[in-house]
Amino acid sequence: MSVHEQFADDLALYALGCLEGDERAALEKHLEECASCRRELEQLRGDAALLALSASGPRPPARSQARLMEAIAKEPRGLGSVAKASGARWWAVWGWAAAVAMIVVAAMVWNQNAKLKSSIAELQGLSEQQRFELEHARHVVDTLTAQDVQRVDVMQVGAKQPPPQGKAIYSRQNNGLIFVASNLLPLPAQKAYELWIIPTKGAPIPAGVFKPDAHGGAMVINPPIPAGVEAKAFAITIEPEAGSTTPTMPIVMLGG
């Protein structure tokens, strides 16, 4: 035993709960610092338990059990009055409440997550479709506006060179206008062709200024025009390069 000898006897008394006064205080102070004496104290408490167990006698009367069961029936388990245990039980209640809350929240999050996943999948599908359409449209525009674009009129073999002509493709609903011209005559200096929408009601609406290339070809794609215009015809005039707000006569090309 590596217990400090001066405390050996006091440890035994302390284990039995019969050490008092200054000696008790001195031992408790020593125990704070001495692990070997703490171990011996625990051993002595085990020895004291043997002493307690040595007690023998008659069994408790039957009325004791009946009295206990009656008291238990009146006091549901877990609702006692011991403050320390009461605190523990409340934590247990809060623990269950927290667990239930977690399950509810988890279910809500799962449900929301499923909806979000569905929305994301839907948006991804829509986005993919739009991306495809955009690429298709961009490819069309890129071809039409490429620097090396060749605009060739394919005609009956042996036919004469066709006159200047153009084709206007207009959608009122989409507010879109594409105009493609060929065989246009060269322009005087500082002049340009201007496309006009002739509406069913009101004055002609300017729809873009353009100059033909070396082969007489030209194109106008979706010029800025008012929405919802009902077109009766399309016309071309020759205007200053900056364009005009009203057509300058004469109309050199007309269709409708």
Added chain:
Amino acid sequence: MAQLYTRYSAVVYAVALRVLADTAAAEDVLQEIFMQLWRNPGAFDAGRGNLAPWLAVITRNRAVDSLRKRRPQTDILETTLSVEPDLAGDADRGRAMEKVRAALTEMPAAQRSSLEMAYFQGYSHSEISHKTGEPLGTIKTRIRTGLMLLRKAVETR
């Protein structure tokens, strides 16, 4: 709870009666101990094996408090036995107790008396010295060596 009572009520009642020497008072302590267990199911671990040593100690403490007419000195939740007698079952406990009782019978009467006055009657060492007329040092040594004899008796079984 009924099973716990069947198995351990005899230990609790015996310790309480040993301390209090009064059946009604012992029944009160018995009731109090088992109600504490009922109210604090987490106070003991059913898987720890034999609860008898721990129950005997907390019963002794509560009974001595009652005998000395003082407020409970310790909560049963704070009473622990980190080194318990190696009593795996009730049969082991029975054999060990035979050894302990034999050791108590064999030790000098003055030594046994000092142990019992300290543990079962809750006297302080100075009170024992005053009642017996023996020097304090003698009382201390008797108590320590008495406990050692009990330990040795169980270890050599």
